[in-house]
Amino acid sequence: MSSDPWGRVDETGTVYVRTADGEKEVGSWQAGSPQEALAYFERKYEGLVVEISLLERRVKTTDLAPKEALTAIEHLRTTVSEAHAVGDLQALAKRLDELTELVDSRREERKAAKAKQSEEARGAKEQLVVEAEQLAESEQWRSAGERLRALVDTWKGLPRLDRKSDDELWHRFSHARSVFSKRRKAHFASLDAQREEARRTKEKLVAEAQSLSDSTDWGPTAARYRELMADWKAAGRAQREAEEDLWNRFRGAQDVFFAARSEVFAERDTEQRENLERKEELVAEAEKLLPVGDLKAARAQFRSINERWEAVGHVPRDARPRIEARMHAVERALQDSEEAEWRRTNPEVRARAEGLTGQLQAAVDKLRDQIEAARAAGNTAKADKLQSELDGRQALLDAALKGMGEFR
Template structure:
C-alpha cells in the first residue's frame, strides 16, 4: 500500500483521491507499483493545473468570448469532477468557480466597452460624413479623390451602428461621394481631346522605339531612347484602354535593345578580362629583362614582347593605366640604357664633356685664388660673394666630373 497527502493505493491496486467530501475512487492500477500509480495520476492532476492556468491567462489577456470560456470551464470541471487525478481537486474547483466570476466580469466590461465603442464610432462616422460633404465641392480632383477613398477605408474599419443610424449616415456619405464623382467626370470629359492627342503621340513614339530595338549603334540609340522616354512623359496620359498597351509595347522595345546591349557588353567584358590576363603575363615577361645586361638582346626581346602586346585586344578601362604603366617602365629603362651606352661610345660627346670639365676646373681654381686674396685684404663681403659663386661652380664641376666618368675616364 502507498499513499501521499492527496491519495493512496490499496492492496487491490485501487487508487483513491482525498477530497472535502471524502475519498473518491480514481481508478484501478495493475501495471506497476503503487508509487508508479500515484505518480501517474499526479501527472494527470498537473495536466489539469496547467490547462486551468492557460485558460485563466486566456480569459485575462485575450478576447476569448464568454461562451467559449464557459464551455472550456465546463469541460475542465467535468474532468475535475470525474476524479481521474490525484491532487487538491477542491482547489481546482475553487479556481474554476473564480474563473466563472472572472468571465462574467469580463463580459460586463466588454459590454461597457462595446457601448463606448459604439458612441465613438458614431462620432467618427459623423465626422467622416461632414468631411465628405465638404470634399464634394472640391476642385482638387486627385487630392480630394484620394482623401475620399481613404475615408471609405476608414469607414469600413469602424464598427456598425444600429441599422437605422448606420444607413442614414451612409446615405449622406455616399451622396457626397457621388456628387464629387459626377463633377469629376464632367471635368475629365473635357480632357478627352488631350488624351486622344497623347495617344497619337505615343503611337509615334512606340513606332520609333520598335524600329530602334534591333540597333547595334549602342551609344546613340541609348541616348535616343532616353529622349523618347522624356517625350513619352511630356505627352501626358492616353485613354486608359490604350495607355497600358502602348506602354507595354514601348517598354518592350526598349527591353529588347537594352538586353541585347547588356549581352554584348557582358561578352566584351569577359573578352577584355582575358586580354588583361594576357597583358599582365607579357608585362611580367618584359620586367624580367631588367636590369639590362645585354642591351641588344634585351631590345630584341622587348620588340617581340611588344608585338605580341599589340596583337592583344582592349582591356578593362580601369585596369589599363596600371598594366600599360608596367610596360612603359620597362621601355623607359631600355631607353636609359641606350642613352648611357651612346654616351660611353660617343667620342665627340666625351670631348665636349672633358672640355667643359676643364673650363669649370679653371674657373673654380681662379675663384679660390680670388677668395684668398679678398680675405687677405680683409674684404669679407667680397670673399663671401665669391664663395657663393664658387659653391655654384663647384656643383657644376661635380656634375660634369660625374658625366665624364660615364664615358670611362
C-alpha cells in the same frame, strides 16, 4: 316625490338635475319608482364621465392632434350641456375646460417645438447649402462627388420649411451640385482629350521603339531609347485600357534590344577579361627587363612583347589605365637608358665636357696659386675672398668630373 344632491323627481314623474343656474328638466319617468328614475339618469351621467375620462387619457398619453382633440372636447361639451342626465354637470364642464387649457398648452408647446425644429432645419439646410457651394469649386472629383450625394440624403431626411424658404435654399443647393457636375464633366472631357493625345503620341513612340529593337548600333540606339523613355514620361497617361497594352509593346521592344546588347556585351566582356589576363602576362614579362643591362637585347625583347601586346585587343575599361601605365613605365625606363647611352657615347658632348673640365681645372689651379701668394704677402682678407671663389669653382669641377665618368 324623491330627490338626491344632484336631482329630483316630482309627483308627476318629471326628472330634474340641479345646476349652478338652477334646476333643469332632463326627462320624465312613468315606468317605476322615483329612485329608479334617478338611478337611470345617474347612469347616463356616469356614461359622460367615462367618455370624458377616455378623452383625457387620449390627450395625455397619445399624440392626438390639437385640432382633433378640441373637436372632441367641443362635441362632449355640447353633449354635457344637452345631457339628459343627473350628476355634477358643472364638474364635467370644468374638466372639459381644463382639458381645453391642456390642449391649448400642448398646442403652443408643439407650435414652439415645430418653430424650433423648423429653425434647426433651416440652419441645417443652410449649412448643407454652404458646404455644397464650397464643394462646387473642388477638384477632388471623387470625394467631393460622394460628399454631395451624402448631402442630398441628409437634405431628404430634414423637415420641410415654409415653401418659399425651402425653395430658395433648394435652388442654391441644386445649383451648386449642377456647377460641380458641369466642372467635373468638363474636366474629364479635357482629360479624355489629353489621354487620347497621349495615346497617339505613345503609339508613335512604340513604333519607333519597335523599329530600333533589332539595331546593333549599341551606343546611339541605347541613347535614343533613353530619349524615348523621357518622351514617354512627358506624354502623360493614355486611357487605362490602352496604357497597359502600349507600355507592354514599348517595353517589349526595348527588352529585345537590350537583351541582344547584353548578350553581345557579355561575350565582349569575357573576351576582354581574357585579353586582360594575356596583357598582364606580357607586362610582367616586360617588367623583367628592368633594370636594363643589355640595352640592345632589352629593346629587341620589348619590341617583341609590344607587338604581341598590340595584337591582343581591348581589355575592360576600368582596368585599362592600370595595365597601360605599367607597360608605359617599362617603355620610359628603356627610353631613359637609351638617352643615357647616347650621352655617354656622343663625341661632341664628350668633347664639350672635356673642354669645360679643363677650363675649370685651370681656373682652380690659378686660384690656388693666387691664394698662396696672398697669404705669403700677409693679405688674409684677399686670401679669404679668393678661397670662397675657389670653393665654388671646385664644386663645379667636381660635378664636371663626375659627369665625365659617364663617358667611360
